[in-house]
Amino acid sequence: EVQLVQSGAEVKKAGESLKISCKASGYTFTSNWIGWVRQMPGKGLEWMGNIYPSDSDIRYSPSFEGQVTISADKSITTAYLQWSSLKASDTAMYYCAVRYTYGPYYFDYWGQGTLVTVSS
């Protein structure tokens, strides 16, 4: 069974760094793109970027390039999303998702989400 288990909620201060994780299981980690999606409080979904763990090919949304770093560790089948200096506007729920069953264009398995709260 495909599962994505994300790390727990984080409370941080502006300016701090953070790395959240998405542990994948139940499929061949290196064969499928994993994406990250942001949902700010009370707002809609925003695609942040994708990574192909096999060769760490990464595609960022222009809105997020330079603001976050996406990475993956094949040895522990885990994808990451990190910030070097958080802002209050980074407060949001972050989801990882994998393109698995229905072709290369759709995310059909999702993590439970990681809530990041940044205080100023």
Add this chain to the structure above:
Amino acid sequence: QSALTQPRSVSGSPGQSVTISCTGTRSDVGGYNYVSWYQQHPGKAPKLMIYDVTKRPSGVPDRFSGSKSGYTASLTISGLQTEDEADYYCCSYVGYSYVFGTGTKVTVL
């Protein structure tokens, strides 16, 4: 890339049909047949409901259907049920990237 435009809310009584529109441009919805729809209940992760404009993933009830005409995709829920009350987002693949819609709250009266 701007978000695709959806109505803020739609509503209907149990058993009725509702349709949600998703309007984009020639560069996204109009240029690709890779439109999907996601359902999100409060506090839950999104769930894929429609892909390739019209196809339903395994397990999704056939009362959910999708279509597209020009720059506008649509999701129709026929025979509305109380559990269909949720937020719905369209999404278009745009050449190595994605753009989501603004989201629509479906209320079952």
